[in-house]
Amino acid sequence: MLELLAYLQDPELVARFQRRCGLFLVEAAHHSGGRTRDPEPTPVHADKPREQLRGRWDHQDKNSNYKHKENGYAVGGCSKPQYEVRNWLLHFLFLFSAGMGHEIFYITCLPCVHWSVDPFLCRRLVNMWAVVMYVGQVMKDVLKLPRPPSPPVVKLETRVDAEYGLPSTHAMAATAISFTLLLSAPSRIQFQFEVGLLIAATLSSLVCLSRLYTGMHSVLDVICGVLISGFLMFLTYPYWETFDHLQLTSRISPVVALAVPFFLCYTYPELEHYSTTRGDTTIILGAGAGSSVGYWVNEQLGQTFEPQGTLPVPLPTLTADTLALGAARLFVGVVALVGTRQVMKTLSLQVLYSWYKVRKRDDSARRRREIEVPYKFVTYTAVGLVNSIVVNRVFILLGLL
Structure with a gap:
C-alpha cells in the first residue's frame, strides 16, 4: 500500500501525463541579461537527475529577466521554468477546465442556476460546495503535503503555488457540484438520467485531469479529492431534505x-x-x-421563485x-x-x-x-x-x- 501511495504521489507520473498531452519542460541556454537563447529549446528528459535540473533552473533564474513567446513556444524567464506546448487544443481545453474549478467560476456561475433554472438546485449546490471546500482546505493545511516540484513538472499556475497539495479541492468541488446536481435534479426537472450522468462524469473528469496538466497536483491528490468528496456526499445525502426544511423554516x-x-x-x-x-x-x-x-x-x-406547477417540470426549450x-x-x-x-x-x-x-x-x-x-x-x-x-x-x- 505504501508503495502504491508513493507511486501515485510521484511527480514524474504527472510529468509523463503532461508530456503525453504535449506539454514539455525545456532547457534554454542564454547569457546573463537574457539577450540570447537557443532557437530550439531542448526537452528535459525524465532520466536526468532532478538535482541537476533544479540547479540549472536556479542558475537561470538568478541570471535572467526576460520572457518570450515565439515560434509556438511558451517560454517564461525569471522565476518560471520554460515550457513548450505542442498540442494547443488540449492546452486550452485543460486551462478552461482548470478555470471551472476556481472559486470565482462557481461564484459567478452557480447563481445562473438560481436565475434561469431553479433556486432549489442552486441552494443544494451552494450548501454542498461550502461543505466539501471547507473540509478540503482544512485538510490541506493540516496534512501539509507539498505540491509536485518543478522540475520535473511544468507548473502553469502561480497564485496557489504556496498552498499545500492533498487533497485537490478542484477535484472535490467539481465532483460535488456535478453529482449533487445529478442527484437533486430528477425531482425538479425532467431529463434523461444517463445523459446527465455522462455530462457529470465528463465535466468532473476534465477538471481532475486539468490539475495534472497544470502541474498543480499529484495523481494521489486528485484521487483523494474525488474519494473524499464522494464520501461526504454519501454521508450527508440522507439528510439533505431535513437540512433543506430546517434551513428554510x-x-x-x-x-x-x-x-x-x-x-x-x-x-x-x-x-x-x-x-x-x-x-x-x-x-x-x-x-x-x-x-x-x-x-x-x-x-x-412567500416568494421563492421556484418553478410553478407539477414537479418535475420539463426543461425549457432552447430558442x-x-x-x-x-x-x-x-x-x-x-x-x-x-x-x-x-x-x-x-x-x-x-x-x-x-x-x-x-x-x-x-x-x-x-x-x-x-x-x-x-x-x-x-x-x-x-x-x-x-x-x-x-x-x-x-x-x-x-x-x-
Whole structure:
C-alpha cells in the first residue's frame, strides 16, 4: 500500500501525463541579461537527475529577466521554468477546465442556476460546495503535503503555488457540484438520467485531469479529492431534505448560517507562511452564508421563485428568445454581484483599517486574520444576499423573469 501511495504521489507520473498531452519542460541556454537563447529549446528528459535540473533552473533564474513567446513556444524567464506546448487544443481545453474549478467560476456561475433554472438546485449546490471546500482546505493545511516540484513538472499556475497539495479541492468541488446536481435534479426537472450522468462524469473528469496538466497536483491528490468528496456526499445525502426544511423554516436558521461559518473562518488553522486557502475558504463560506439567509428570507416572504406547477417540470426549450433572455439575466445579475462586491469590499476595508489604525496603502494588512476574515466574509455574505433576494426582484422589474 505504501508503495502504491508513493507511486501515485510521484511527480514524474504527472510529468509523463503532461508530456503525453504535449506539454514539455525545456532547457534554454542564454547569457546573463537574457539577450540570447537557443532557437530550439531542448526537452528535459525524465532520466536526468532532478538535482541537476533544479540547479540549472536556479542558475537561470538568478541570471535572467526576460520572457518570450515565439515560434509556438511558451517560454517564461525569471522565476518560471520554460515550457513548450505542442498540442494547443488540449492546452486550452485543460486551462478552461482548470478555470471551472476556481472559486470565482462557481461564484459567478452557480447563481445562473438560481436565475434561469431553479433556486432549489442552486441552494443544494451552494450548501454542498461550502461543505466539501471547507473540509478540503482544512485538510490541506493540516496534512501539509507539498505540491509536485518543478522540475520535473511544468507548473502553469502561480497564485496557489504556496498552498499545500492533498487533497485537490478542484477535484472535490467539481465532483460535488456535478453529482449533487445529478442527484437533486430528477425531482425538479425532467431529463434523461444517463445523459446527465455522462455530462457529470465528463465535466468532473476534465477538471481532475486539468490539475495534472497544470502541474498543480499529484495523481494521489486528485484521487483523494474525488474519494473524499464522494464520501461526504454519501454521508450527508440522507439528510439533505431535513437540512433543506430546517434551513428554510427554522427561526434560528439565519443566526446559525452566519455564526457557524464566520467562526470556522476565524478559527481556520494558522500556517507558518501566508497562503490563499484561508481567504478563499472565507469567500466560499461567506457566499454560502449570505445565500442561506437570503433563501430563508424568501421563504418567509412567500416568494421563492421556484418553478410553478407539477414537479418535475420539463426543461425549457432552447430558442433564440430563451437564450437572449438568459443572456440578459446573466448580464444584469453579474453586474449586480460585481457591484455589490466592490462596494462592500471598499466599505469593509475602510472600517477595518480605521478600527485597527492601519494605513490604507498597506496592502499586506489584508493578510492579517483580523482584517482578511471579516472583510471577505462581510463582502461575500452581501454578495450571497443580493443574489438570493435582490436579483430576481430586479429581473421582475425589468421584465426578465
